[in-house]
Structures are given as structure tokens and as C-alpha cells.
Amino acid sequence: MVKIAPSILSADFSKLGEDIRSIDKYGADMVHIDVMDGKFVPNISFGFPIIKSIRNLTDLEFDVHLMIEEPTRFVDEFIDAGADIITIHYESEVHIDRAINYIKSKGVKVGLSLNPGTPVSLIENLIPALDLVLIMSVNPGFGGQKFIPYSLDKIKEVKALAEKYNKDEMMIQVDGGVGTQNIKEINEAGANVVVAGSAVFRNGEIEKNIEALRKAVI
Numbered sequence: 540m541v542k543i544a545p546s547i548l549s550a551d552f553s554k555l556g557e558d559i560r561s562i563d564k565y566g567a568d569m570v571h572i573d574v575m576d577g578k579f580v581p582n583i584s585f586g587f588p589i590i591k592s593i594r595n596l597t598d599l600e601f602d603v604h605l606m607i608e609e610p611t612r613f614v615d616e617f618i619d620a621g622a623d624i625i626t627i628h629y630e631s632e633v634h635i636d637r638a639i640n641y642i643k644s645k646g647v648k649v650g651l652s653l654n655p656g657t658p659v660s661l662i663e664n665l666i667p668a669l670d671l672v673l674i675m676s677v678n679p680g681f682g683g684q685k686f687i688p689y690s691l692d693k694i695k696e697v698k699a700l701a702e703k704y705n706k707d708e709m710m711i712q713v714d715g716g717v718g719t720q721n722i723k724e725i726n727e728a729g730a731n732v733v734v735a736g737s738a739v740f741r742n743g744e745i746e747k748n749i750e751a752l753r754k755a756v757i
């Protein structure tokens with residue numbers, strides 16, 4: 540079983556509420572929310588008011604992917620806006636273990652994301668503390684990019700670490716360039732949650748697209 544986390548970065552913002560209700564109705568497992576600050580990544584997306592405004596439209600978990608510098612500064616605000624899972628980048632904080640512990644102390648789930656160029660070996664010590672590891676399979680900042688093939692090896696490395704530390708429940712999430720053409724091998728490599736933006740929202744055919752992703756994993 541693989542969970543599907545649609546990235547609303549690829550939703551139609553002129554009818555965002557409707558798109559959120561659709562992904563819920565058509566079987567998404569969580570809502571992936573990409574926050575970008577124009578510094579950690581070369582793009583700006585959206586912030587607290589947008590997240591707050593969609594919070595009461597669904598009971599799905601809000602999986603907030605922070606592509607911002609020093610995200611610890613804003614953890615309280617993201618929780619207040621409705622985040623259930625907060626994922627920060629290894630590369631975005633100098634004192635990453637302190638940042639992880641701070642998020643955990645607030646009672647939400649904590650995820651750690653790695654850019655494509657960051658090796659998995661760097662986070663081994665942190666695995667016991669994590670609820671989620673996010674392998675970026677594109678350089679973060681934009682939807683609709685091509686999946687980087689060596690991400691599959693990184694997923695296998697994370698899976699091996701999860702086994703080593705008896706973290707059966709840990710989410711192993713993959714983000715970027717996921718579609719019907721590769722979801723099966725991503726799942727077989729060890730990912731149990733896939734983020735999909737363009738593959739879910741393409742042509743506004745949310746029901747058909749989610750169904751195609753589910754079929755492609757079987």
C-alpha cells in the first residue's frame with residue numbers, strides 16, 4: 540500500500556477549495572502543502588492565511604513541506620494554521636536536531652527532507668526521532684519537473700535505516716516527478732507515501748488521475 544499526498548502547488552488556485560474537496564472525495568491520504576520563501580528555493584508559493592482558509596474543508600492530515608530558511612522561526616504559526624506534519628529541510632537549519640526536537644515538543648509529527656544532492660548517511664543519527672523522511676526526487680522549488688533516477692537508491696537507503704532502527708511506522712515519502720510511469724518502482728524501493736502534484740491535478744481530472752496512480756501501483 541502506498542499513500543498518495545497530492546501537492547496543492549499544482550491545484551487551480553482560482554478554485555482551491557473545490558480542488559481540496561475533490562482530492563478528499565477521490566481518496567487522497569493527506570494534503571501536501573508546499574511553502575516556499577524565495578530564498579531557500581527560487582520560488583514563492585503561499586503562507587499561513589491560505590493554509591488556514593482551507594483547514595476546515597477536509598479532515599485529511601495537512602502535510603506541510605517547508606522550503607524556507609530557518610523554519611523553526613515559524614513552527615508555531617504553521618501549527619496554528621493547521622499543520623499536522625511539519626517537514627523541514629536538513630539543509631535549512633544549522634542546528635537541525637534542535638529544530639526537530641522543537642517541532643516534536645509541540646505535539647505534531649516531524650519530517651526531515653533531503654535535497655537531491657544531500658546524502659542519506661548524514662541523517663542516520665536523526666532517524667530515531669523522525670516520523671517522516673522526505674526524499675526530494677527533484678531540486679525543490681517547482682512542480683512538473685522530471686524524477687531524478689538516483690533517488691531510488693536513496694529511498695532504499697532510508698528503508699534500510701528504518702529497518703535498522705525498528706521504525707516500522709516511519710513514513711518514507713518521495714516528492715517530485717512522481718507519476719503513473721514510476722510510482723510502482725518508487726513504492727517497491729521502499730516509499731510508503733508519494734507526493735504528486737501535476738500527476739494529480741493534470742487537466743483538472745482529479746478523480747481519473749488518482750485512480751490511474753492507484754492502478755499503476757498494483
Ligand SMILES: O=C(CO)[C@H](O)[C@H](O)COP(=O)(O)O
Pocket residue numbers: 546548549571573604606677678679680681682683684714715716717734735736737738
Ligand atoms: O515540493 C515540491 C516542489 O519543490 C512539490 O511537492 C513537487 O514538485 C510536486 O510536484 P510534481 O509532482 O509536479 O513534481
Ligand SMILES: [Co+2]
Pocket residue numbers: 546571572573604714734
Ligand atoms: Co513538496
